[in-house]
Amino acid sequence: MKLSSRKYLLGNEAIAHGLLEAGVSVVSGYPGTPSSEIIPFIARTIEHYDKPPHVEWSVNEKVALEVAAGASYCNVRAAVTMKHVGLNVAADPLMTLAYTGVKGGLVLVVADDPGCYSSQNEQDSRRYAYFAKIPCLDPSTPQEAYHLTKYAFELSEKFEIPVILRPTTRVSHARASVILSGQYSDHRPAFFEKNPERWVMVPAHARLRHKELNRLQPLLRSELASLNRLKLKKSELGVITSGVAAKYVEEAVTKLKLEPSILRIAAHPMNDDAIVELINNTRKILVVEELEPVIEEKVNELSGMAEVFGKLTGHVPREGELTVDAVLKAFGQVIGRFVTTNIPAELIAAERTLPPRPPVLCAGCPHRATFFALKKVFKKSAIYVGDIGCYTLGVTQGTIDTTLCMGASVSMGSGFAAACGGDREIVSVIGDSTFIHTGVPGLINAVYNGAKMTLVILDNNTTAMTGHQPHPFTGETATGSCNFQTPMEDVIRAVGVQGLYVVDPYNLSETEEAFVKAKNGDGVQVIIARRPCVISAKKAGALAKTKKQVSSTCKNYFASCKLCGTLFCPSISFRDSCAHISEDCIGCGVCEQICEFDAIKTA
Amino acid sequence: MAGDKKFDCIIVGLGGQGSIFASGVLGETALREGFEVISAETHGMAQRGGTVEVHVRIGSSFGPLIPLRSADAIVGMEPAECLRFARYLSPEGTAILNTHVVPAAGSNYPPVANLIKALSASCGRVIAYDATRLALEAGHPQTLNVALLGTLSHLLPFSTLEDVLIEYVPKKALEANVRAFKLGQKYSKRNLSSSHL
Numbered sequence: 001m002k003l004s005s006r007k008y009l010l011g012n013e014a015i016a017h018g019l020l021e022a023g024v025s026v027v028s029g030y031p032g033t034p035s036s037e038i039i040p041f042i043a044r045t046i047e048h049y050d051k052p053p054h055v056e057w058s059v060n061e062k063v064a065l066e067v068a069a070g071a072s073y074c075n076v077r078a079a080v081t082m083k084h085v086g087l088n089v090a091a092d093p094l095m096t097l098a099y100t101g102v103k104g105g106l107v108l109v110v111a112d113d114p115g116c117y118s119s120q121n122e123q124d125s126r127r128y129a130y131f132a133k134i135p136c137l138d139p140s141t142p143q144e145a146y147h148l149t150k151y152a153f154e155l156s157e158k159f160e161i162p163v164i165l166r167p168t169t170r171v172s173h174a175r176a177s178v179i180l181s182g183q184y185s186d187h188r189p190a191f192f193e194k195n196p197e198r199w200v201m202v203p204a205h206a207r208l209r210h211k212e213l214n215r216l217q218p219l220l221r222s223e224l225a226s227l228n229r230l231k232l233k234k235s236e237l238g239v240i241t242s243g244v245a246a247k248y249v250e251e252a253v254t255k256l257k258l259e260p261s262i263l264r265i266a267a268h269p270m271n272d273d274a275i276v277e278l279i280n281n282t283r284k285i286l287v288v289e290e291l292e293p294v295i296e297e298k299v300n301e302l303s304g305m306a307e308v309f310g311k312l313t314g315h316v317p318r319e320g321e322l323t324v325d326a327v328l329k330a331f332g333q334v335i336g337r338f339v340t341t342n343i344p345a346e347l348i349a350a351e352r353t354l355p356p357r358p359p360v361l362c363a364g365c366p367h368r369a370t371f372f373a374l375k376k377v378f379k380k381s382a383i384y385v386g387d388i389g390c391y392t393l394g395v396t397q398g399t400i401d402t403t404l405c406m407g408a409s410v411s412m413g414s415g416f417a418a419a420c421g422g423d424r425e426i427v428s429v430i431g432d433s434t435f436i437h438t439g440v441p442g443l444i445n446a447v448y449n450g451a452k453m454t455l456v457i458l459d460n461n462t463t464a465m466t467g468h469q470p471h472p473f474t475g476e477t478a479t480g481s482c483n484f485q486t487p488m489e490d491v492i493r494a495v496g497v498q499g500l501y502v503v504d505p506y507n508l509s510e511t512e513e514a515f516v517k518a519k520n521g522d523g524v525q526v527i528i529a530r531r532p533c534v535i536s537a538k539k540a541g542a543l544a545k546t547k548k549q550v551s552s553t554c555k556n557y558f559a560s561c562k563l564c565g566t567l568f569c570p571s572i573s574f575r576d577s578c579a580h581i582s583e584d585c586i587g588c589g590v591c592e593q594i595c596e597f598d599a600i601k602t603a
Numbered sequence: 604m605a606g607d608k609k610f611d612c613i614i615v616g617l618g619g620q621g622s623i624f625a626s627g628v629l630g631e632t633a634l635r636e637g638f639e640v641i642s643a644e645t646h647g648m649a650q651r652g653g654t655v656e657v658h659v660r661i662g663s664s665f666g667p668l669i670p671l672r673s674a675d676a677i678v679g680m681e682p683a684e685c686l687r688f689a690r691y692l693s694p695e696g697t698a699i700l701n702t703h704v705v706p707a708a709g710s711n712y713p714p715v716a717n718l719i720k721a722l723s724a725s726c727g728r729v730i731a732y733d734a735t736r737l738a739l740e741a742g743h744p745q746t747l748n749v750a751l752l753g754t755l756s757h758l759l760p761f762s763t764l765e766d767v768l769i770e771y772v773p774k775k776a777l778e779a780n781v782r783a784f785k786l787g788q789k790y791s792k793r794n795l796s797s798s799h800l
Binding site: 584 | 638668
């Protein structure tokens with residue numbers, strides 16, 4: 001038995017502790033900001049446990065949820081981690097898993113990203129909970145996330161239903177003092193009981209299970225009522241809030257010296273009772289929640305005579321992330337006391353002079369070289385169908401024209417080809433991890449349906465953007481073991497592509513040559529541009545020791561050239577009519593290869 | 604315990620400058636000395652070289668994000684980045700910044716003196732020095748974050764900051780880090796004497 005302790009933990013680490021203390025037996029997931037730290041944390045700590053859980057990076061979120069579902073059917077506790085958009089991929093198993101229900105507790109940790117800090121949208125996972133008719137717990141701090149993780153398993157087992165734990169960025173990526181109980185539950189015994197009416201969702205069984213799912217709804221609402229916190233005060237103003245927004249409300253009312261009645265809703269489906277009680281004791285209600293007006297819509301249904309303010313009335317911003325300042329402003333508008341924060345004019349003026357620092361590919365990133373060669377061969381007129389990864393930043397080099405969702409580059413590419421392939425070159429661009437996530441079916445589909453297109457796989461041997469997680473093409477697993485390295489070339493050849501080339505993007509002439517062949521080839525042509533991510537290479541001590549420098553001859557051609565500037569390399573800047581290469585150059589040599597005046601040399 | 608004293612601090616810099624490391628040492632020290640602590644790390648899509656913004660709230664039971672114009676201090680690893688987040692600093696707050704510029708590719712960089720002037724006009728006091736040079740003097744340019752942490756230490760009543768630092772840094776970089784911490788502390792002794800907490 002371990003003793004309780006107090007630690008400075010990332011929200012995701014607190015969740016990982018909750019999973020381990022709950023005696024979870026199987027943990028799966030696919031990386032996605034802000035959820036990615038849970039699985040590596042567990043993988044790092046399992047050596048300390050006598051009976052460690054099975055922990056894995058799965059190829060995508062659908063697969064991850066199905067792995068967890070299989071384990072849960074066998075009576076053991078299972079968890080799956082993903083970001084909000086990952087739940088779209090896992091939605092297919094989720095919707096029917098709600099019907100079959102689970103045996104061992106099954107918790108989906110789905111991290112939402114208000115403000116799209118690292119996402120293509122800001123959808124609200126609470127909507128999925130209502131869609132699937134399953135519970136959703138909404139923590140406001142790392143400490144609560146830890147407690148709710150453990151509670152989620154009890155809830156899941158009591159009702160035999162999957163449960164969503166929905167932290168947002170400011171919970172998952174907050175670091176805080178967290179008290180851990182150190183009380184570990186044992187793993188549940190694993191056994192599978194055959195029961196076709198329960199586990200085989202043919203229509204006749206599904207109809208019955210749907211009825212059961214509906215029967216649970218009022219029971220879930222009364223069970224979860226205990227997680228709501230209602231503090232009634234003698235005030236005509238009431239506030240209903242949830243998640244991290246509840247903390248912003250606490251701070252705003254302290255600053256404004258207000259004492260409204262406050263209801264905090266930490267779980268869904270919502271129970272009406274506390275909402276009705278608040279409505280009966282107030283005249284004006286402000287609803288403050290991250291992302292969608294899920295609670296506000298419910299309050300509007302029940303509001304009666306009370307006036308409701310929130311996202312639907314424009315008092316709280318409906319897009320982007322909430323802040324204490326946004327909540328202060330909302331209170332100001334509702335109570336008619338205008339709250340302003342004055343930013344000094346000198347500061348505003350100086351802010352306007354600051355250089356922007358848009359996200360850029362690292363110095364020496366192999367993607368930059370691939371994009372340069374791509375643009376040179378396929379020109380501006382080609383349509384570049386992009387995907388999700390660091391390489392989305394290729395938009396600055398003019399080689400990313402679309403970004404929709406994981407794997408879409410390949411399948412959308414064949415759609416572009418079907419629509420206008422005769423007139424335009426179609427080039428799809430995808431990373432290695434994204435390719436195995438959902439790109440492979442698109443490639444099979446493109447070949448099968450006779451698309452004419454080029455697919456470029458930017459193979460940097462990792463899932464770079466989310467923090468360098470391994471995947472089947474790397475061979476390494478979440479725990480660092482290696483069972484089998486999926487051979488990328490064999491997979492691609494097996495699909496029946498008409499041309500396959502493997503190049504080193506640092507070698508521009510070789511890369512361009514392959515692109516030319518692909519351009520002139522038939523059907524689906526695939527180029528694998530293979531070179532490890534520079535961050536991994538740096539960590540492995542595999543970078544060249546030499547840097548590049550610019551000679552003074554650059555000045556002679558400067559006015560008409562600046563070709564190296566089209567690389568958008570953060571190491572290259574221009575001043576005094578000359579290019580300059582800074583200290584962070586890693587010596588990839590791409591600028592040296594493209595300089596037409598031999599002005600760049602090894603330092 | 605530390606009662607109801609509180610200290611809100613913004614730590615900003617570019618990826619790789621060690622903002623998250625500095626905030627980790629600060630937060631861990633606060634925790635060990637009995638304070639509640641919560642922080643928020645914001646880093647966008649860029650893996651390296653992009654802006655990293657950390658809010659650290661010591662003695663606070665609120666959320667991790669500091670409201671505008673209310674931070675007790677801002678620590679800037681780079682002058683433009685420091686100014687970019689200076690609107691969080693309270694009118695009485697302290698700005699501690701490295702004056703060593705990291706140029707932004709393809710953009711003009713304003714004179715650092717102008718940035719310091721704007722900071723001075725909008726907060727209580729500004730401690731600006733070339734922390735990169737100090738770090739080089741200490742033995743490694745990477746220790747600029749620790750030098751600035753040394754300067755910040757005067758605003759805090761912590762006695763174990765250096766101990767936590769020693770625990771956190773890799774052994775081979777220990778000496779340079781301890782030197783940088785002491786140099787940063789010494790640099791500011793005449794400028795900062797009283798604790799904020």
